[in-house]
Amino acid sequence: MPAGFVVLAALGVALVALPLLGLLIRTPWSRVGEILTSETALTALRLSLIVATTAAAISFVLGFPLAWVLARGSFRGKTFVRALIVLPLVMPPVVAGVGLLAAFGRRSGLIGSWLYEWFGIQLTFTTAAAVLAATFVSFPLAVLALEAGLRGLDERLEDAASTLGASRWYVLRRVTLPLMGPQIAAALVLSWARALGEFGATITFAGNLQGRTQTLPLAVFERLQTDPEAAFAISMLLIGLAFAVILALRGRFLR
Amino acid sequence: MTLSVDVTIRRGSFAVRASFDAGRGSTTALLGPNGAGKSTLVSSMAGLVPPQEGSVVLDGTVLDEPAAGVYLPPEQRPIGVVFQDLLLFPHLTALENVEFPLVARGVARGEAHDRSEHLLRRLEVVERARAKPRDLSGGEAQRVALARALVGEPALLLLDEPLSALDVGARARLRQVVRDELGRFPGIRVVITHDPVEAFTMADRLVIVEDGRVTQIATPEEIRSTPRSRYAADLVGVNAVRGFLEPIDEGTGRLISSEGALVVPWPEWYVEGEVLGIIRPVDVTLWPVRPEGSARNVLSGRVTSVAIENDRARVGLATAPPLVAEVTLGSVERLRLRSGVAVWASFKAVEVELLPP
Amino acid sequence: MRRLAVAVGLVSLVATACLDDGPNVGSGDTASAQEETDLTVSAASSLTDAFTELARAFERANPGTAVSFNFGPSDGLAAQIDLGAPVDVFASASPTWMDSVQEDGPGVTDRTDFARNRLAIIVPVDNPAGIQSLDDLTEDDVQLVLAAEGVPAGDYSRQMFQEAGISEAAAANVVSNEEDVRAVITKLIAGDADAGIGYVTDVTPAVSDRVGLIPIPDRVNVISTYPIAVVNGTQEADLAKGFVDFVLGDGQQTLAEYGFLPPP
Numbered sequence: 001m002p003a004g005f006v007v008l009a010a011l012g013v014a015l016v017a018l019p020l021l022g023l024l025i026r027t028p029w030s031r032v033g034e035i036l037t038s039e040t041a042l043t044a045l046r047l048s049l050i051v052a053t054t055a056a057a058i059s060f061v062l063g064f065p066l067a068w069v070l071a072r073g074s075f076r077g078k079t080f081v082r083a084l085i086v087l088p089l090v091m092p093p094v095v096a097g098v099g100l101l102a103a104f105g106r107r108s109g110l111i112g113s114w115l116y117e118w119f120g121i122q123l124t125f126t127t128a129a130a131v132l133a134a135t136f137v138s139f140p141l142a143v144l145a146l147e148a149g150l151r152g153l154d155e156r157l158e159d160a161a162s163t164l165g166a167s168r169w170y171v172l173r174r175v176t177l178p179l180m181g182p183q184i185a186a187a188l189v190l191s192w193a194r195a196l197g198e199f200g201a202t203i204t205f206a207g208n209l210q211g212r213t214q215t216l217p218l219a220v221f222e223r224l225q226t227d228p229e230a231a232f233a234i235s236m237l238l239i240g241l242a243f244a245v246i247l248a249l250r251g252r253f254l255r
Numbered sequence: 256m257t258l259s260v261d262v263t264i265r266r267g268s269f270a271v272r273a274s275f276d277a278g279r280g281s282t283t284a285l286l287g288p289n290g291a292g293k294s295t296l297v298s299s300m301a302g303l304v305p306p307q308e309g310s311v312v313l314d315g316t317v318l319d320e321p322a323a324g325v326y327l328p329p330e331q332r333p334i335g336v337v338f339q340d341l342l343l344f345p346h347l348t349a350l351e352n353v354e355f356p357l358v359a360r361g362v363a364r365g366e367a368h369d370r371s372e373h374l375l376r377r378l379e380v381v382e383r384a385r386a387k388p389r390d391l392s393g394g395e396a397q398r399v400a401l402a403r404a405l406v407g408e409p410a411l412l413l414l415d416e417p418l419s420a421l422d423v424g425a426r427a428r429l430r431q432v433v434r435d436e437l438g439r440f441p442g443i444r445v446v447i448t449h450d451p452v453e454a455f456t457m458a459d460r461l462v463i464v465e466d467g468r469v470t471q472i473a474t475p476e477e478i479r480s481t482p483r484s485r486y487a488a489d490l491v492g493v494n495a496v497r498g499f500l501e502p503i504d505e506g507t508g509r510l511i512s513s514e515g516a517l518v519v520p521w522p523e524w525y526v527e528g529e530v531l532g533i534i535r536p537v538d539v540t541l542w543p544v545r546p547e548g549s550a551r552n553v554l555s556g557r558v559t560s561v562a563i564e565n566d567r568a569r570v571g572l573a574t575a576p577p578l579v580a581e582v583t584l585g586s587v588e589r590l591r592l593r594s595g596v597a598v599w600a601s602f603k604a605v606e607v608e609l610l611p612p
Numbered sequence: 613m614r615r616l617a618v619a620v621g622l623v624s625l626v627a628t629a630c631l632d633d634g635p636n637v638g639s640g641d642t643a644s645a646q647e648e649t650d651l652t653v654s655a656a657s658s659l660t661d662a663f664t665e666l667a668r669a670f671e672r673a674n675p676g677t678a679v680s681f682n683f684g685p686s687d688g689l690a691a692q693i694d695l696g697a698p699v700d701v702f703a704s705a706s707p708t709w710m711d712s713v714q715e716d717g718p719g720v721t722d723r724t725d726f727a728r729n730r731l732a733i734i735v736p737v738d739n740p741a742g743i744q745s746l747d748d749l750t751e752d753d754v755q756l757v758l759a760a761e762g763v764p765a766g767d768y769s770r771q772m773f774q775e776a777g778i779s780e781a782a783a784a785n786v787v788s789n790e791e792d793v794r795a796v797i798t799k800l801i802a803g804d805a806d807a808g809i810g811y812v813t814d815v816t817p818a819v820s821d822r823v824g825l826i827p828i829p830d831r832v833n834v835i836s837t838y839p840i841a842v843v844n845g846t847q848e849a850d851l852a853k854g855f856v857d858f859v860l861g862d863g864q865q866t867l868a869e870y871g872f873l874p875p876p
Contacts, residue, residue, distance in 0.1 A: 098802065106804040107740070124804040125755060125787035160342040162329040163301050164356035165407060174359070178346045207788025207799070208760070214789075221791065225688040226762035228695065 020239065027236050028229040035233040043211050044219035045237065048196055051127065051215055055134035055195035056188050059142035063187065067146035089140045096136055097204025104132065104205070129206035130213045134195035142191040149183025150176075185249055193242050258411060258443045262309035262319065264292075264299050271295045271467040274309075277460070282437060282444040284458035286451065288486060291464045293447045294339070297413050300445065301336050302329035313411055313443075330359075332411075335404030339415040339447075341396050343388040349399045350375065350384040356407040374402040378432060394425040401436060412437075414446045418453060430456070451490045463487055483610055485531060492569070494534040496576050496607075500525055507551070507604055515575030518551040519607040531610040536569060536581035538606040542599040543590055550601040554578070558596045561587060568592070572600055651851050652698060654682040654689040656705035656764065656838070657794040658729065661816045662870040663703070666863045670855060673862070677851060685763040685792035693717050693843060700846040701855050703838060705729070705793075706764035710839045720841035721849075726859050727838040728873040731765070731772055732812045733826040734800055741806035746828060749807060750781035757796050757805040760789035765796070768834040769809040776832040797823060811836075813871040837876065 028035075035041060070082060088096055104112040104123045115121040123129050153176065161171045177184065199217040206213040208222065216238045223231040256279040263272045271292035277283040285293040298304040300311055302318065305326050311319040318327045335356075343352050350371055357367035375381040378398040383391055391399065397417065404412060417433055418426045434457060437444055448454050454461055455475045463471040463484065470484040482488040488495035498512030500521070508521040510532050519532055540546075546553065556574030568587045570580045580600055582592075590598065655663050660683045667679040682689060682699065690709040693699050694717040702720065704710045714720055735743050741754050749756055759766035766789065773779045787805065790796045796808040801822045815825045840859055842852040859867075864874060 101802060101804075105802075107736075108802075112804075122804065154342075156338070156340070157342055157344060159303050159329070160336070160338060161344070161355070161359070163303070163332075163334060163336040164359060164403065165330050166355070166359035167330055170359050174355075175344060179344075181346075203791075207757070207803075208790065209786065209788050212787075222760055222762075222789070225685055225691055225760070225791065228691050 023232055023235055023239070026229070027232045031229065032233050032236070035230045036237055040210060040214075040219055040223075041234055041237065044214050044216045044234070047127070047130070047211065047214065048216040048238075048241075051130045051134050052192050052196040054131045055138055056142070056192035058131070058135045059139045059191040059195075060146075060184075060188060063139060063142035063191075064146055067143050067150055070143070071147050071150035085140050085143050087140075088137050093137060093198065093200025094204050095200075097133060097201035100129075100133060100136060100201060100205040104129075124205060125207045125209070125213065127206075127212055130202050130215060133201035133205045134198045134215075137198050137201055138191035138194040141194055142187040145183055145187035145190055146180075149180040149187070152183070153179055189246060189249055192245070196238070196242060256314040256410060256443065257312075258300075258314075258445070259310070259312040260296070260300065262296075262299055262306035262311060264295050264304060264306045266295060266304070269467060271464075273462070273464065273469045275462050275469065275472050277443045277445060279443060280441060281459045282446060282457055284454040284461045285445065285447045285464055286449065286454045286461050286490070287464035289449060292467045293464050294415060296464065297336075297415055297445065297447055300411070301334055301413055302327060302332050333409050334411045334413060335407055335409035337397075337400050337404045337412075337414045337417055339419060341388075341400040341420070343391075343396060343400055343403070345388050348385050348387055349380070349391065349395075352388070352399055353402045353406050356403065360407065371402070371406055374406050375399070378402050378436070392425075393421045394429050397421065397425075397429055398432065401433065405436065405440065410442045412440055412442055412444045414444070416447055416449065418450070419448075433457070481608075482533060488531070488533055492536070492579070494536060494539075494578050496532040496534070497529055498532070499528075500530055510607070510609070512576055514577060515554070517576070517607055518604045519609055520605050522609045524611065525609075533608040533610065534578065534602060534606060536579045538602050539578055539580035539600050540602065541570065541580055541582055541586060541590055541592070542601065545599050546601050548601070549603070551604040552607070553599065553601045555597065555599050558592055558594055558598060560594060561592055563587075572598070574600055648676045649678070649848060649851055651677060651679045651700050651848055651855060652682070653679060653701040653703065653855065654684070654693065654697070654699045655701075655703040656686045656689070657683045657792040658705055658765065658811045658813055659683070659703055659838070660794065661818070662813070662867050662872065666859065666866045669862065669866070670858045673858070674851075674854065679855070683794075685759070687712075687762040687764075688791070690717065698845075698847075699843050700848050700852040701840065702843050703840040703859070704764070705838055706767070706836055707839055708764070708767070710841060713841075713843065717843075719844040721844060722853055722856055723839055723841035724856065724860060725837050725875040726840045726856075726863075727867050727875055729811045729813055729836050729838065729871075730830070730833050730873070731768055731809055731828055731836075732815075733828060734797060734808045734810045734814060735806070735824050735826060736800050737822050737824050739824060743807045743826060745826070746776050746778060746832070749785060750778050751785075754785045755787045755804065755806045756782060756785040757788050757790060757799045757803075757808040758786055759793045759796055759809075760791060763790075763792055764836060765793040765810060768836055772809070772828065772832055772834045775834075811871075816870065835873070838872075 070078065101109060103110050106112050106116040106122045106124055112123060123132065158171050158175055161175045197217055199221065202213065202215060203218055208214050208218050216234060220231045220234045223234060258277040261274040263270060273296050285296060287293050295304060299306050305321065306319055307321060310317060317325050318332055319325065344355065347355065353371035353375060354367040357370060358364065372381060372384065375384055378401065380395050380398040383395050388396055418429055421429060437457065446457055458475065460472065460474055461478055462469055463486065465484060465486055471478060471487055478487055479491045482491050482493060485495045485497060496510060496512050496517060498510045501509045501511060502521060503509055503518065506521050508519055510517045510519045510530065517532060554574040556572045558570055559573050560571035562569045566584055568582055568584060570582060570592055572578045572580060578600060663681065671677055671679060686704040686706055686709040689702065690712045693702060693713050702710065702713060710720065710723060733743060743749065758769045761767060773782045788799065790799060793810050793814060796810050797814050797819060799805045800808050801819065812825060815823055840856055842849060842856060846852050
């Protein structure tokens with residue numbers, strides 16, 4: 001093991017560990033119980049769980065077919081589509097929020113104005129908007145993980161299954177998806193974690209209202225202005241949540 | 256019930272064309288060198304690779320007929336396939352693998368379980384029913400794969416190199432098991448193999464595929480007596496010399512190959528091009544000195560190998576062209592045949608059978 | 613195609629690093645980099661336009677100085693100062709947050725009130741919901757945006773609703789609590805809000821073609837007071853005091869031009 005690598009690796013770990021350590025130390029442990037059981041925190045927690053889980057689910061349902069098309073299909077412009085899918089990952093989240101407004105805003109949105117005029121449907125300032133913002137930024141992660149999983153599969157196993165009389169749907173359910181278990185879990189966890197932490201797009205597109213759009217990151221941000229210690233406490237909650245999920249799946253799926 | 260195959264399959268620049276029939280209860284072996292196109296043919300029969308031309312008809316049902324736009328996907332074909340790499344599902348146990356085709360077709364779990372267990376028992380591998388494929392030995396995995404292909408009681412059984420992945424010991428043990436199962440199987444069996452012993456022992460008929468074409472369809476005996484290609488000849492252990500013909504005199508000619516020339520009878524059908532000359536080892540006589548007599552092919556050379564088989568010996572000769580002679584053990588003693596000894600070999604012109612290219 | 617995608621990705625990454633994704637902390641660097649003294653001023657976001665112009669005048673009057681701004685919600689700015697941000701001058705939109713820096717933070721010197729402001733109803737320029745008065749804000753389906761509690765404008769808005777007796781009805785219509793009063797304006801320009809409560813000074817020339825202003829009667833309105841002070845621990849005590857004096861002196865005209873009221 002080259003010594004230089006070990007040093008750099010340690011620096012890398014420190015880079016991630018130090019801010020977490022700082023938060024751990026700054027958190028007002030005496031007040032934590034009271035802060036985390038406050039209405040603000042509990043409401044934000046409930047909303048975050050709903051938003052992140054819904055976003056991850058949508059990312060999977062839409063992402064799997066897309067991953068399939070990218071992994072197995074051949075069509076002109078595939079490279080372009082893949083680059084497009086990756087865009088939300090590199091976009092500043094606030095810009096993503098502005099983009100969502102431009103598409104789904106009630107007044108000036110491409111689709112949004114049509115939805116509002118014809119159906120009276122408004123997306124902004126709703127929980128659905130928070131879900132949409134979270135899905136937008138986490139979708140690429142799901143697609144990339146699922147595409148990698150599909151590429152890694154031995155398609156001949158699917159051929160074998162069909163020679164054994166399995167319909168295409170049965171092959172998908174009983175061969176393809178089970179064999180992709182770890183990759184599916186990775187896709188879900190990654191997109192869920194990203195959705196949980198989404199801030200910029202949410203605050204720009206969905207707004208900030210307790211119980212409707214104020215997810216944990218937004219609650220932290222608001223608290224940071226008035227009561228920083230409370231913000232630290234709620235941050236610990238967020239981090240603890242994500243950590244717990246990742247750890248729980250580690251033994252089973254994420255190797 | 257018959258299988259009728261008459262297809263052309265194009266893959267890239269390679270085309271495979273084959274035409275053969277197989278009847279109920281028969282075993283047809285597709286034999287040929289690597290890359291000949293055997294796997295492509297089997298994939299086509301399985302429905303994994305649609306042919307460009309021709310048709311595949313099983314028991315009156317058209318499985319493939321591109322001209323009429325007919326293509327039955329694999330899951331609708333009454334087939335069972337054992338793949339060269341077995342392709343057992345790694346996430347299922349041995350038993351679940353065998354149950355798979357039944358459950359996929361809607362058979363009740365209980366019945367599927369019983370039928371699968373029964374088959375695994377017959378193949379003497381039931382004690383591994385709960386093991387995952389990665390924990391099975393080569394021979395065990397092969398039996399499970401066979402059970403999985405058979406359990407659905409298909410009309411057509413396709414086996415792709417069923418024993419090739421095994422070591423010699425396992426192969427010998429398994430050969431008998433496979434033979435028994437095939438013997439029991441009431442449908443049509445098509446086996447791909449490159450092992451002549453497998454082909455000759457398992458098959459009623461051999462379809463020899465070389466370079467995308469069928470070069471011979473015959474029973475093992477017919478091939479043994481009349482191989483129609485270099486590959487087939489090598490297979491059955493006869494001498495095969497390829498070359499051009501040149502006339503000598505009335506009714507005879509010279510077969511000129513890159514390794515030597517032979518005197519042969521002039522074939523009536525010859526127009527031009529290369530021909531194959533087959534000389535049975537048993538027709539080659541060995542002499543200590545140059546023989547007298549009317550045989551028109553007399554060659555000299557050193558012995559390169561002596562292989563005893565039962566009560567005969569096969570003697571390799573570094574003649575021009577190189578030959579194998581089959582002699583009695585007595586001759587081996589009398590001529591003191593062993594590697595390096597100089598001998599003379601002779602055979603008549605008429606003992607060279609010529610085949611068109 | 614692949615290389616283009618990578619290039620786009622890299623450019624976006626760099627842009628991310630440069631773009632803000634948090635409180636609206638802008639920086640108005642108005643002098644060249646080789647100046648000798650830097651002054652850091654944290655000011656409420658409602659002061660953005662007025663103070664930026666004012667700072668240019670101050671720099672002209674005091675060659676060799678460069679004023680950098682942190683604009684943002686006063687509560688956030690106070691929190692930053694309390695946590696140790698190296699700020700020389702703090703101008704708050706309410707006394708509350710100046711008190712906070714005095715009590716929980718490093719403390720201040722030369723605290724003086726320098727301006728006052730009043731609230732107004734701000735609407736998109738086409739006024740899609742047809743808002744004419746405070747009472748209109750209580751109508752069904754009006755989507756109202758306020759600054760969050762803790763932000764002076766946010767607290768004042770709620771106080772004003774209380775005075776006007778429409779707290780519950782207005783609260784029911786609130787769809788978003790923004791991090792500062794500028795963000796309220798943004799939601800009216802770029803978003804879907806029907807109306808917001810901001811300051812009269814927020815309808816600057818820059819946005820006057822996109823938002824409109826509906827005055828609130830003084831008897832229910834909140835007239836807010838802006839204090840300014842030198843933050844203790846500053847390295848530029850003299851310059852900081854000079855800036856405070858400038859705001860109280862020549863700066864008053866600029867403030868008036870932007871719609872601020874003079875201090876009491």
